[in-house]
Amino acid sequence: MRIHALPAEVLDRVRAGGVDVSGHPVERTVAAGGEPLRCCLRDAEAGERLLLFGYEPPLPPSPYREVGPVFAHAEPCAGPAATDAYPAGWYGRRQVLRAYDKRGWIHESTRVHDGSDPEAAIAAILAEPDVVQVHSRNVAYGCFMFAITR
Known part of the structure:
Protein backbone atom coordinates (compact mmCIF):
# COMPACT_ATOMS: atom_id res chain seq x y z
CA MET A 1 0.00 0.00 0.00
CA ALA A 74 1.82 26.62 9.00
CA GLU A 75 5.35 26.26 7.63
CA PRO A 76 6.76 23.47 5.45
CA CYS A 77 7.66 20.29 7.33
CA ALA A 78 9.51 17.09 6.45
CA GLY A 79 6.28 15.29 5.52
CA PRO A 80 5.35 11.79 6.63
CA ALA A 81 8.00 9.50 8.11
CA ALA A 82 6.97 6.78 5.64
CA THR A 83 4.64 6.45 2.67
CA ASP A 84 4.59 2.64 2.62
CA ALA A 85 3.23 2.08 6.13
CA TYR A 86 0.28 3.19 8.22
CA PRO A 87 1.14 6.30 10.30
CA ALA A 88 2.79 4.94 13.45
CA GLY A 89 1.19 7.39 15.86
CA TRP A 90 -2.31 6.69 14.64
CA TYR A 91 -2.55 2.99 15.54
CA GLY A 92 -5.47 2.41 17.86
CA ARG A 93 -7.44 5.31 16.36
CA ARG A 94 -10.79 4.25 14.95
CA GLN A 95 -11.16 5.34 11.34
CA VAL A 96 -13.59 5.01 8.48
CA LEU A 97 -11.89 3.44 5.47
CA ARG A 98 -13.92 4.84 2.58
CA ALA A 99 -13.26 2.96 -0.65
CA TYR A 100 -13.73 4.53 -4.09
CA ASP A 101 -14.01 3.05 -7.57
CA LYS A 102 -12.56 4.54 -10.78
CA ARG A 103 -15.63 6.77 -11.21
CA GLY A 104 -15.02 8.36 -7.80
CA TRP A 105 -18.08 6.65 -6.35
CA ILE A 106 -18.05 5.14 -2.86
CA HIS A 107 -17.52 1.37 -3.06
CA GLU A 108 -19.46 -1.07 -0.89
CA SER A 109 -16.27 -2.34 0.78
CA THR A 110 -16.15 0.86 2.86
CA ARG A 111 -15.91 0.03 6.58
CA VAL A 112 -14.94 1.26 10.03
CA HIS A 113 -11.83 -0.23 11.59
CA ASP A 114 -10.89 -0.10 15.25
CA GLY A 115 -7.25 0.84 14.66
CA SER A 116 -5.80 -2.41 15.99
CA ASP A 117 -4.76 -3.80 12.59
CA PRO A 118 -5.34 -1.13 9.96
CA GLU A 119 -3.07 -2.84 7.42
CA ALA A 120 -5.28 -5.94 7.35
CA ALA A 121 -8.44 -3.84 6.96
CA ILE A 122 -6.82 -1.80 4.17
CA ALA A 123 -5.48 -4.91 2.42
CA ALA A 124 -8.95 -6.47 2.42
CA ILE A 125 -10.43 -3.37 0.81
CA LEU A 126 -7.63 -3.01 -1.75
CA ALA A 127 -8.12 -6.70 -2.66
CA GLU A 128 -11.44 -5.68 -4.22
CA PRO A 129 -10.61 -5.26 -7.93
CA ASP A 130 -12.96 -2.29 -8.40
CA VAL A 131 -11.38 -0.23 -5.60
CA VAL A 132 -8.79 2.28 -6.85
CA GLN A 133 -8.26 4.29 -3.69
CA VAL A 134 -9.23 4.45 -0.04
CA HIS A 135 -9.62 7.52 2.16
CA SER A 136 -8.97 7.19 5.86
CA ARG A 137 -11.43 9.48 7.64
CA ASN A 138 -12.09 10.53 11.20
CA VAL A 139 -15.02 8.60 12.68
CA ALA A 140 -16.58 11.41 14.71
CA TYR A 141 -16.11 14.33 12.31
CA GLY A 142 -15.75 12.57 8.94
CA CYS A 143 -12.65 14.62 8.08
CA PHE A 144 -10.19 13.34 5.50
CA MET A 145 -6.97 12.02 7.07
CA PHE A 146 -5.02 10.55 4.11
CA ALA A 147 -5.44 8.52 0.93
CA ILE A 148 -4.26 4.98 0.27
CA THR A 149 -3.55 3.30 -3.07
CA ARG A 150 -1.97 0.04 -4.16
Whole structure:
Protein backbone atom coordinates (compact mmCIF):
# COMPACT_ATOMS: atom_id res chain seq x y z
CA MET A 1 0.00 0.00 0.00
CA ARG A 2 1.02 3.58 -0.55
CA ILE A 3 0.00 6.32 1.89
CA HIS A 4 -0.65 9.82 0.50
CA ALA A 5 -0.50 12.85 2.79
CA LEU A 6 -1.69 16.19 1.45
CA PRO A 7 0.21 16.96 -1.76
CA ALA A 8 3.09 19.44 -1.40
CA GLU A 9 1.66 21.64 -4.18
CA VAL A 10 -1.64 21.99 -2.30
CA LEU A 11 0.17 22.89 0.90
CA ASP A 12 2.42 25.38 -0.93
CA ARG A 13 -0.59 27.06 -2.56
CA VAL A 14 -2.55 27.30 0.71
CA ARG A 15 0.45 28.59 2.66
CA ALA A 16 1.35 31.19 0.02
CA GLY A 17 -2.16 32.32 -0.90
CA GLY A 18 -3.86 32.12 2.48
CA VAL A 19 -7.05 30.68 0.98
CA ASP A 20 -8.42 27.17 0.64
CA VAL A 21 -9.89 25.32 -2.34
CA SER A 22 -13.18 27.20 -1.94
CA GLY A 23 -11.50 30.59 -1.71
CA HIS A 24 -12.12 30.89 2.03
CA PRO A 25 -9.41 32.41 4.22
CA VAL A 26 -7.17 29.93 6.00
CA GLU A 27 -7.45 29.88 9.80
CA ARG A 28 -4.12 30.30 11.55
CA THR A 29 -3.97 28.75 15.00
CA VAL A 30 -1.61 27.41 17.65
CA ALA A 31 -1.94 23.72 18.47
CA ALA A 32 -3.43 22.69 21.77
CA GLY A 33 -1.88 19.29 21.06
CA GLY A 34 -3.40 16.26 19.38
CA GLU A 35 -4.66 17.88 16.17
CA PRO A 36 -4.15 15.37 13.31
CA LEU A 37 -1.71 16.92 10.83
CA ARG A 38 -2.38 15.92 7.23
CA CYS A 39 1.01 17.20 6.01
CA CYS A 40 3.18 14.81 8.05
CA LEU A 41 0.57 12.33 9.33
CA ARG A 42 1.12 12.75 13.04
CA ASP A 43 -0.61 14.55 15.88
CA ALA A 44 0.43 18.12 16.60
CA GLU A 45 2.36 18.99 19.73
CA ALA A 46 1.13 21.86 21.88
CA GLY A 47 2.46 25.19 20.66
CA GLU A 48 3.02 24.27 17.00
CA ARG A 49 1.75 26.84 14.49
CA LEU A 50 -1.00 25.33 12.33
CA LEU A 51 -3.33 26.08 9.47
CA LEU A 52 -6.94 24.89 9.37
CA PHE A 53 -8.50 24.96 5.92
CA GLY A 54 -10.93 23.27 3.56
CA TYR A 55 -9.47 20.49 1.41
CA GLU A 56 -11.01 18.54 -1.46
CA PRO A 57 -9.38 15.12 -1.83
CA PRO A 58 -8.73 14.27 -5.48
CA LEU A 59 -11.48 12.18 -7.03
CA PRO A 60 -12.90 12.11 -10.53
CA PRO A 61 -15.91 14.41 -10.94
CA SER A 62 -18.69 12.62 -9.07
CA PRO A 63 -21.46 13.23 -6.54
CA TYR A 64 -19.07 11.98 -3.83
CA ARG A 65 -16.53 14.81 -4.09
CA GLU A 66 -16.53 16.92 -0.97
CA VAL A 67 -14.58 19.58 0.88
CA GLY A 68 -13.72 19.17 4.55
CA PRO A 69 -11.48 20.71 7.19
CA VAL A 70 -7.86 19.63 7.67
CA PHE A 71 -4.96 20.74 9.86
CA ALA A 72 -1.42 21.19 8.54
CA HIS A 73 1.75 22.89 9.73
CA ALA A 74 1.82 26.62 9.00
CA GLU A 75 5.35 26.26 7.63
CA PRO A 76 6.76 23.47 5.45
CA CYS A 77 7.66 20.29 7.33
CA ALA A 78 9.51 17.09 6.45
CA GLY A 79 6.28 15.29 5.52
CA PRO A 80 5.35 11.79 6.63
CA ALA A 81 8.00 9.50 8.11
CA ALA A 82 6.97 6.78 5.64
CA THR A 83 4.64 6.45 2.67
CA ASP A 84 4.59 2.64 2.62
CA ALA A 85 3.23 2.08 6.13
CA TYR A 86 0.28 3.19 8.22
CA PRO A 87 1.14 6.30 10.30
CA ALA A 88 2.79 4.94 13.45
CA GLY A 89 1.19 7.39 15.86
CA TRP A 90 -2.31 6.69 14.64
CA TYR A 91 -2.55 2.99 15.54
CA GLY A 92 -5.47 2.41 17.86
CA ARG A 93 -7.44 5.31 16.36
CA ARG A 94 -10.79 4.25 14.95
CA GLN A 95 -11.16 5.34 11.34
CA VAL A 96 -13.59 5.01 8.48
CA LEU A 97 -11.89 3.44 5.47
CA ARG A 98 -13.92 4.84 2.58
CA ALA A 99 -13.26 2.96 -0.65
CA TYR A 100 -13.73 4.53 -4.09
CA ASP A 101 -14.01 3.05 -7.57
CA LYS A 102 -12.56 4.54 -10.78
CA ARG A 103 -15.63 6.77 -11.21
CA GLY A 104 -15.02 8.36 -7.80
CA TRP A 105 -18.08 6.65 -6.35
CA ILE A 106 -18.05 5.14 -2.86
CA HIS A 107 -17.52 1.37 -3.06
CA GLU A 108 -19.46 -1.07 -0.89
CA SER A 109 -16.27 -2.34 0.78
CA THR A 110 -16.15 0.86 2.86
CA ARG A 111 -15.91 0.03 6.58
CA VAL A 112 -14.94 1.26 10.03
CA HIS A 113 -11.83 -0.23 11.59
CA ASP A 114 -10.89 -0.10 15.25
CA GLY A 115 -7.25 0.84 14.66
CA SER A 116 -5.80 -2.41 15.99
CA ASP A 117 -4.76 -3.80 12.59
CA PRO A 118 -5.34 -1.13 9.96
CA GLU A 119 -3.07 -2.84 7.42
CA ALA A 120 -5.28 -5.94 7.35
CA ALA A 121 -8.44 -3.84 6.96
CA ILE A 122 -6.82 -1.80 4.17
CA ALA A 123 -5.48 -4.91 2.42
CA ALA A 124 -8.95 -6.47 2.42
CA ILE A 125 -10.43 -3.37 0.81
CA LEU A 126 -7.63 -3.01 -1.75
CA ALA A 127 -8.12 -6.70 -2.66
CA GLU A 128 -11.44 -5.68 -4.22
CA PRO A 129 -10.61 -5.26 -7.93
CA ASP A 130 -12.96 -2.29 -8.40
CA VAL A 131 -11.38 -0.23 -5.60
CA VAL A 132 -8.79 2.28 -6.85
CA GLN A 133 -8.26 4.29 -3.69
CA VAL A 134 -9.23 4.45 -0.04
CA HIS A 135 -9.62 7.52 2.16
CA SER A 136 -8.97 7.19 5.86
CA ARG A 137 -11.43 9.48 7.64
CA ASN A 138 -12.09 10.53 11.20
CA VAL A 139 -15.02 8.60 12.68
CA ALA A 140 -16.58 11.41 14.71
CA TYR A 141 -16.11 14.33 12.31
CA GLY A 142 -15.75 12.57 8.94
CA CYS A 143 -12.65 14.62 8.08
CA PHE A 144 -10.19 13.34 5.50
CA MET A 145 -6.97 12.02 7.07
CA PHE A 146 -5.02 10.55 4.11
CA ALA A 147 -5.44 8.52 0.93
CA ILE A 148 -4.26 4.98 0.27
CA THR A 149 -3.55 3.30 -3.07
CA ARG A 150 -1.97 0.04 -4.16
